[in-house]
Amino acid sequence: MRFVSLPLVIALGGVAAVPATPITAAPSADILGFTPASSRVEREWETRFRAMPNPTRMRADMKRLSAYPHHVGSPYDKANAEWLLTQFKDAGWDAHIEQFDVLFPTPKERKLEMIAPTRFVAKLTEPPVPGDPTTYQTAQQLPPYNAYSIDGDVTGPLVYVNYGIPSDYDELARRGISVKGAIVIARYGRSWRGVKPKIAGEHGAIGCIIYSDPADDGYTQDDTFPVGPARAPNSVQRGSVMEMTLYQGDPLTPGVGATKDAKRLALKDVKVFTKIPVLPIGYADAKPLLSAITGEVAPSDWRGALPITYKIGPGAARVHLIVKSNWDIKPVYDVIGRLTGSTQPDQLVIRANHHDAWVNGADDPISGLVAELEEMRALGALKKQGWSPKRTIIYAAWDGEEPAVLGSAEWAETHAEDLTQHAVAYLNSDNTGRGYLSVSGSHILEKFINGVAGDITDPETGATLQRRMRASRELRAPAARRDTASKSGDIQIGALGSGSDYTTFLQHLGIPSMDFGFHGEGGRGSYHSAYDDFYWYTHFSDSSFVYGRALAQTVGTAMMRLADADVIPYDYTDLAETVKGYAGELKRLVSGMADDAAKHNREIRDSTFMLTTDPRYPMAAPTIEADVPKIDFSPLDSAIARLSDAANKYNTTFTNTLDNAKTSGDFATLNMRLIKSEHTLTSDAGLPGRPWFKHLLYAPGVNTGYGVKTIPAVREAIEAKDWALARTEITRVSAALSAEAALVTQATAELAN
Numbered sequence: 001m002r003f004v005s006l007p008l009v010i011a012l013g014g015v016a017a018v019p020a021t022p023i024t025a026a027p028s029a030d031i032l033g034f035t036p037a038s039s040r041v042e043r044e045w046e047t048r049f050r051a052m053p054n055p056t057r058m059r060a061d062m063k064r065l066s067a068y069p070h071h072v073g074s075p076y077d078k079a080n081a082e083w084l085l086t087q088f089k090d091a092g093w094d095a096h097i098e099q100f101d102v103l104f105p106t107p108k109e110r111k112l113e114m115i116a117p118t119r120f121v122a123k124l125t126e127p128p129v130p131g132d133p134t135t136y137q138t139a140q141q142l143p144p145y146n147a148y149s150i151d152g153d154v155t156g157p158l159v160y161v162n163y164g165i166p167s168d169y170d171e172l173a174r175r176g177i178s179v180k181g182a183i184v185i186a187r188y189g190r191s192w193r194g195v196k197p198k199i200a201g202e203h204g205a206i207g208c209i210i211y212s213d214p215a216d217d218g219y220t221q222d223d224t225f226p227v228g229p230a231r232a233p234n235s236v237q238r239g240s241v242m243e244m245t246l247y248q249g250d251p252l253t254p255g256v257g258a259t260k261d262a263k264r265l266a267l268k269d270v271k272v273f274t275k276i277p278v279l280p281i282g283y284a285d286a287k288p289l290l291s292a293i294t295g296e297v298a299p300s301d302w303r304g305a306l307p308i309t310y311k312i313g314p315g316a317a318r319v320h321l322i323v324k325s326n327w328d329i330k331p332v333y334d335v336i337g338r339l340t341g342s343t344q345p346d347q348l349v350i351r352a353n354h355h356d357a358w359v360n361g362a363d364d365p366i367s368g369l370v371a372e373l374e375e376m377r378a379l380g381a382l383k384k385q386g387w388s389p390k391r392t393i394i395y396a397a398w399d400g401e402e403p404a405v406l407g408s409a410e411w412a413e414t415h416a417e418d419l420t421q422h423a424v425a426y427l428n429s430d431n432t433g434r435g436y437l438s439v440s441g442s443h444i445l446e447k448f449i450n451g452v453a454g455d456i457t458d459p460e461t462g463a464t465l466q467r468r469m470r471a472s473r474e475l476r477a478p479a480a481r482r483d484t485a486s487k488s489g490d491i492q493i494g495a496l497g498s499g500s501d502y503t504t505f506l507q508h509l510g511i512p513s514m515d516f517g518f519h520g521e522g523g524r525g526s527y528h529s530a531y532d533d534f535y536w537y538t539h540f541s542d543s544s545f546v547y548g549r550a551l552a553q554t555v556g557t558a559m560m561r562l563a564d565a566d567v568i569p570y571d572y573t574d575l576a577e578t579v580k581g582y583a584g585e586l587k588r589l590v591s592g593m594a595d596d597a598a599k600h601n602r603e604i605r606d607s608t609f610m611l612t613t614d615p616r617y618p619m620a621a622p623t624i625e626a627d628v629p630k631i632d633f634s635p636l637d638s639a640i641a642r643l644s645d646a647a648n649k650y651n652t653t654f655t656n657t658l659d660n661a662k663t664s665g666d667f668a669t670l671n672m673r674l675i676k677s678e679h680t681l682t683s684d685a686g687l688p689g690r691p692w693f694k695h696l697l698y699a700p701g702v703n704t705g706y707g708v709k710t711i712p713a714v715r716e717a718i719e720a721k722d723w724a725l726a727r728t729e730i731t732r733v734s735a736a737l738s739a740e741a742a743l744v745t746q747a748t749a750e751l752a753n
């Protein structure tokens with residue numbers, strides 16, 4: 001389901017030249033968390049491991065797994081799960097399928113027609129493409145729709161709302177345009193799709209159409225499919241619109257596993273469906289609708305790349321929208337494999353990728369899954385050769401990620417107690433392509449993953465993945481900061497919002513998590529369409545599967561290290577540094593809001609708005625804003641200082657102890673304490689208004705969706721100008737950071753003994 005933002009891809013374009021100087025270097029230092037003796041043994045096993053992932057087999061596996069549509073509840077989804085199970089067993093894993101029963105609506109009726117000023121019936125289909133065999137499987141495809149839209153049959157005037165984010169509605173209000181009783185048409189982008197119908201409904205709209213504009217996703221990006229990878233006119237982005245900022249997983253069983261006899265909510269009591277019907281369309285269907293809208297011309301930054309005059313409406317254009325679903329319970333099949341650890345078997349290291357797709361899904365998710373399969377086979381082979389990981393390794397292939405991370409959420413909720421106490425880390429991948437290693441996740445793993453990325457070779461440049469990442473960061477950094485950007489220590493990893501299976505592990509259970517993929521080069525534009533298939537992937541993405549192999553080498557190496565380390569390789573200095581950065585952002589957010597409010601109010605008093613409005617299209621002046629009060633961040637600053645101090649002391653002791661250890665030590669008690677590190681950053685009460693989300697540092701934004709909000713409760717309170725809540729939440733986050741500092745201090749004492 002993951003979608004990599006476009007600006008990143010543009011910014012990284014054309015940085016792939018191979019340097020003339022030697023760029024590979026043999027890694028020699030001890031591995032983080034290992035004594036010198038165990039580090040040497042580890043490196044020998046890793047060398048064997050990294051030689052095993054096989055691009056030819058990955059290509060064959062992709063062809064097999066994407067041969068037919070394999071969405072939740074389809075015959076091929078089940079067939080894939082059973083085939084995956086045999087792969088695990090053949091590789092020597094103790095494996096089984098765990099089934100859950102979840103609510104998964106599928107289309108029953110979809111209709112979109114314009115009834116005035118002219119008649120037009122939207123096709124709502126993705127035609128087959130000559131030369132691409134799987135696009136002819138129309139009978140087995142799940143047609144374009146948005147899962148978890150409520151049923152509806154509505155007629156109303158059409159209003160164009162740009163991306164349909166809150167600021168777009170502010171703009172409409174100033175023009176005196178209301179969407180009350182209207183059907184809105186919004187373009188994909190700038191927010192998670194489910195946010196668009198939510199905000200439209202809050203403003204009184206009765207229906208919502210979401211389309212892909214070629215300015216964001218289509219012919220302005222590249223040649224369109226099948227000539228190039230970019231989205232063709234009839235290609236539609238499917239996707240879930242469930243209100244996933246409340247909770248994720250099965251809508252009927254929030255917080256508990258959707259097992260056979262789980263207690264289920266009645267449909268009428270479910271709060272995560274949309275409030276208005278919503279349907280996605282391609283730009284071939286959108287163009288006649290948008291060009292029929294009359295009224296005021298849309299502001300310049302609202303105009304897309306269709307050859308039309310973008311107007312807002314409401315005007316002559318009226319549309320009729322019908323969306324109806326079969327609200328059925330469907331099985332999801334999670335494939336779970338286990339290699340039991342030798343000395344600390346109850347500690348768990350978990351790795352997964354989903355196997356379900358919207359249609360054939362060669363890119364999303366099979367590209368990541370075939371890499372995971374190669375890791376799984378290689379680790380099974382190492383085990384047969386005598387490798388014996390300390391901790392238990394779990395490899396999983398989730399079902400039902402696309403609708404609402406169903407398979408992973410239900411599994412994690414079912415095993416919540418075991419996972420909270422014993423899970424060392426959860427490593428995720430999803431779709432992957434070519435280019436740069438992209439890693440986001442828990443910052444206690446930042447130093448660790450820098451070490452891994454420094455030991456893996458980029459297949460096309462021969463440099464380490466870490467050096468390539470650093471080079472791209474350097475070019476992206478503002479010119480004045482280029483020198484420092486390249487010489488600093490660890491490459492910073494991003495924080496995780498939502499959008500793939502890590503969500504439940506990180507944000508609901510507080511398990512350290514990371515998400516991996518290669519992005520930035522190669523084609524894009526098939527996302528969640530019937531054209532995301534084997535033909536598309538092998539023509540426009542990682543067609544030689546060498547980046548797939550690099551992904552397997554990276555994540556597999558990380559898994560081996562997490563399973564074998566003497567001391568779990570968490571580091572708290574990068575965490576402290578990152579949180580300090582977040583606190584700085586919050587302070588700048590408040591001072592920026594104060595400056596903006598002052599400027600805004602001055603402009604109103606000076607009649608600036610009234611003097612610049614076109615009398616023929618009058619716009620109301622915005623209203624006076626209340627002053628922004630002073631917010632006391634000192635409790636947060638003190639807690640961060642405590643954590644930073646504790647982290648530095650731990651770091652020194654950690655390095656000394658491990659460097660001087662004669663043999664591989666027994667750190668079982670220490671490790672059990674360290675496992676609580678990430679969970680200490682959560683709160684049982686959860687975030688305000690959404691208790692399922694328990695992490696105090698990372699969450700998807702209420703009004704942005706996938707995009708992460710860091711220190712979310714404080715940040716969103718500030719954005720909502722709820723100053724009292726902001727103060728309360730600063731106290732709560734500060735307490736969690738102080739508790740983390742105390743944990744780290746205790747761990748230091750244990751290490752020193």
Ligand SMILES: [Zn+2]
Pocket residue numbers: 001002354364365401430431
């Ligand atoms: Zn996916």
